[in-house]
Amino acid sequence: MSLITEEKIVDADWLICSGCRSLVYRRRFADELHVCPSCGHHDRLSAPDRLAMLLDAGSWRLLESRPAPVFDPLGFADSRPYPERIREAREATGLEEAVLCARGAIQGQPVVAAVMDFRFLGGSLGSATGELITRAAETALAERVPLLLVTASGGARMQEGLFSLMQMAKTSQALAELDEAGILTLTLITDPTYGGVAASFTTLTDIMIAEPGARMGFAGRRVIEQTIGQTLPADFQTAEFLLAHGLIDGIQPRRQQRATLGRLLSLGAPRPPAPPADDEAVVRDPGLLQPREAWAAVRLARELGRPTTLDYAGYMLDGFVELHGDRMSADCPAIVGGVGWLDGMPVMLIGHQKGHGTHELIARNFGRATPEGHRKVARLMRTAAKLGIPIVTLIDTQGAEPGLIAEEHGQAIAIAENLRQMSGLKVPMVAVVTGEGGSGGALALGVADRVLACENAVYSIISPEGCASILWRDAAEAPRAAAALRLDARELLRLGLIDGVVPEPAGGAHTEPARAAAHLRAAIRSALAELVPLDGATLVRDRRARFRRHGAQACP
Structure with a gap:
């Protein structure tokens, strides 16, 4: 070939x-x-070459499909009859249609793959194309293995009229059935992917990655420019543009695709047993913790050298793959998330990301999540729940992003939706306040089965400065406000607002980040050991009861 x-x-x-x-x-x-x-x-690569490049040598076999007469329900002809164009495409490519489907493996992980070929009438979505993609999805469903879609298309096939349009609904329906069955779906976007293909099965998968420079959109650049009378940006609809606007999870060069896909496909593999519990990993008795001045705890929690979510991911997890975007409009840099393996167990790690220096703090918006960031959290949590993967959140923010744009984009609604969603997810959830836990921006990641705090973390309804400014009308009274708010880990444990405290190295997590990560890893392992054996209904019942009891004593 x-x-x-x-x-x-x-x-x-x-x-x-x-x-x-x-x-x-x-x-x-x-x-x-x-x-x-x-x-x-x-x-561009042909479909046969793409299969040979991605799937393990000797592992793959084409799905059975009998050649059919040309489907020409309209008797369509432009400069030439439609059947003649199909015969030409078949002779030129050696393919029966614009997609090639196979079962095989990538790095030993089983997969059903549907790979489109742009050489065949521009990869257009005809009835036979849609039928083959749907059958590939049905094979993945029947065999309960992940589905990989590799897309390359100019859009729907005009020569088949409305029959072509119906393939968008049919393939989307097939993806919905895989969602309902909890089967992993992946898309590799190649150049170009447009029209009905982009507006159906391509963008409905759990994880979407793209090749560098690959273009994807509903309408093409030329059509849009002619319609709106404007010149579009040079990178418009490229993979880089899509990533910046939160529409895909990542960009992978061709050399790295097999490794990345192999790691992601292992999310569909059988789960290992829960790790053993470690009763000493978490302090549950406030009497075992040294009392500390609240303001000193605030200053330690804000120490710029404290490990961030990405630092912890590097220390604690194997094969971490960061996922991006809210699939709507943006990728909030203050929120990071992705999948990784904790002692062989896949987890979805999501957390605030502040950074360690001025440049990164500004780039990460000081860890203040936008509405798009909270919607990104919701999307990743939904993916974890579909796949039955435990969720771990790391909280470190003074609060959610305030301001005009955040309000215009529905900050309050985004936070509220997260709170509701987290209360009903049927997978284990562990939340850890690793630095600052501020207001609704912290709680938007904090409705979990186990809520822990690092020894020098703080968790409060408002920052001490904000509280002092409102109640004492003087921000300088922040230390007084901090003491009144009872926001340090020892007090939070005493009040029953958290379930345990994660020990830190003497002097704080920033003095020995690797050791701090080891303590955190042990605490998360111990929590998951308690939670993983529980069924989804029990998790939801107990989680709701946990938050139901807070403040119940206010009304005897």
């Missing part, structure tokens, strides 16, 4: 990259999986 390229052939040994127009040695181009070594331009 031969790779299909858009590059201009110079001679038998050289070609011109269509991305940067530089000369590329043909053999090196092939060795680089048809990625330009100069500019990184990812050339």
Whole structure:
């Protein structure tokens, strides 16, 4: 089989990259999986070559599909009859349709793959294409293995009229059935992916990654510019544009795709047994904790050297894959999340990300999540719940982002939706306040089965400065307000507002981050050991009862 390229052939040994127009040695181009070594331009691959590149050698077999007569319900003809165009495409590509479906494995993980081929009438979505993709989804459902979609399409196939449009509904329905069955679905977006393909099965999967520079959208650039009379940004609809606007989870160069997909596919593998409990990992008796001045705890909680969520992910988890975006409009940098493995157990880790220096603090908005950030949290939690993966949240924020744009985008609604969703998720949930836990922005990640706090963390309805400004009309009274709010870990445990305290190294987590992470890892393991054996209904019942009792004594 031969790779299909858009590059201009110079001679038998050289070609011109269509991305940067530089000369590329043909053999090196092939060795680089048809990625330009100069500019990184990812050339198109045929469906057979894509399957050979992604799936383990010798593991894959095409799904059975009998060649059918050309489906031409409209008797359509433009400059040539539609059946003639189909026959031409079949002769040119050696394929029966614009998609090739197979069962196989990626790094040993079983998968059903449906790979589109742009050579076949621009990868357009015809009835046969939709039928084959639907059958691939049905195979994944019957065999209970993940489904991988590799997309490349100009959109729906006009020659089949409304029959083509109906394939959008049919394939979307097939994805819904996989959601209901809790089966992992993945999309690898390649260039280009447009129209009805983008507006149906492509964007309905649990995790979407894209090749660098791959374009995806509903309408094409030229159509949009002609319609609105404006010149669009140079990177419009590219993978980089999509990532910045929260529409995909990540970008993966071709060399890294097999490894990333293999890790993600292992989310569908059988779960290992719960880790053993460690009764000494968490302090549950406030009498065992040293009393400390509340304001000193606030200052330690705000120490810029304290480990962040990404730091903890690196220390505690194997194979962490960060996932991005709310799938609506943005990727809030103050919230990070993704999947990783804790002693072989997959978990969804989600947390605030402040940073360690001025530049990162500004870039991360000081850990203040926007409405898009809270919607990103909700999306990742829904994915974890679908796949039966425990959720771990790390809380470190002075509060949610205030301001005009946050209010315009529904900050209060986004937080409220998170609180409601967390109360009903049927998977184990562990929340840990690792630094500051401020107001609704903290609680938006904090409705969990076990709520812990690191020894030098604080958790409060408002910052001490805010409380002092309102009640004492003087921000300088912040230390007084901190003491009155009882916000340090020892007091929180005494009041029954948290379930336990995670020990820290002497002097604080920032003095020995690796040791602090080891303590946190042990605490999370111990909590999951208690929670993983419980069924979903019990988890929800107990979680709701936990929060139901707070303040109940106010009305005897």
